[in-house]
Amino acid sequence: MKGKTITRKVYKLLREDYPLVNWKTTMYQNMARPRAVSFSEENINHLFFVCTELKLIWQKVLRWLKIDHVPMDWTAELRWITRHSKGKGWKAQLLKSAAAETVYALWKYRNDVCFGNK
Template sequence: MPKQASWMLRKILATQPTWNELQQPLKAGKSIVRQIYLQLLEYNVRVPWKCMMFRNAARPKAIFTLWLHIQDRLLTKERLVAWDMDIEPKCIFCDALLETRDHLFVLKDHPGPVNWNTHLQWLIKSSKGNSQAAQVVKMVYTEGVHAIWIERNQRQFEQMSRSVEVVAKEVAVTCNIRALPGIQQLLRQYIF
C-alpha cells in the first residue's frame, strides 16, 4: 500500500480481502447486500455497554452525553490539561482533586474501592433485559450523568450553581415525564 495514499484510499484498499471473498457464489437465500453487511460487521467490535444505548427512554441529548461519558470523551479538566490548556485542573464541585471522569461520576464520596471497570460492570448487569427495573436504571443513570455534566458546565462557565436536591428533583421529573406508564408508577414509589 503506498505511503502517500490518503486515509480514505487506504481504507478502501484494506477492504480488498472482503471483496475477494464476496466474489464467490451467493449462499442460498442470502442477498449480496446481506453478505456484505455481515462480512463488514465482523470487523466491528461489539461493545458490552450497548444495552445502555438501546431502548433507553432518556432524552437523546442525555443519551449522547452518556455515550461520551462511557467512552471517556467528555472534556474534563484532566483531558484539557493533557492538551496543554492553561486551566485550573481542580474539580469544580470539591475544589480539591483533579477533575476526571472517575472523580465526577464514580468515586465522588464513595466508600470502598470502586473503579470505572467495576462501576461499568455493575451498570451493564443492572440495565440488561427488558424488566422495568432495568429500564429505570438506564433512564435514571443517563439523565443523572447528563444533569451532573450540565451542572458542572454551569458552575464552570456561567458561575451558577444549584443544590443537589434541585438537580435530583430535575432528574426525577424528567424521568417521570419520559417514562412509559408502567415505569412511571415504579418511579413514583421513590420520594423526592
C-alpha cells in the same frame, strides 16, 4: 468546494453565539475551582465517584430506586450498570434511564458551575 462553503455558512447561522474564552489561561491547571470541581486532576472517575457531593447524588438516586449498591470507580460502575440493566423489564429500563439521566444532569451541573452558568 462549493458544498464546504454552504456547510460553513449554515453552521455559522445555526450555532449560538458564545463569548470567546481563552481556554488555556482560564481552565488549564487553574487552581481556583468551583465547589463542585476538586483541586485534583479532573476526570470522569473523579467527577462521579470520588467527588463527595456528586457521588452522594448517585447514591441517593440508587436509594430512591431501592437499590442496595455502593458506587465504585467508573469502569466497575459501568460494568455493574450494564450487568444489572440487561433485558427489557421495567427494572432494567428504570436503572438504565436513571443512570443516563444522572450522568447527564451531573455533567451539565459541572459544566454550568465551571463556565459560570449557575
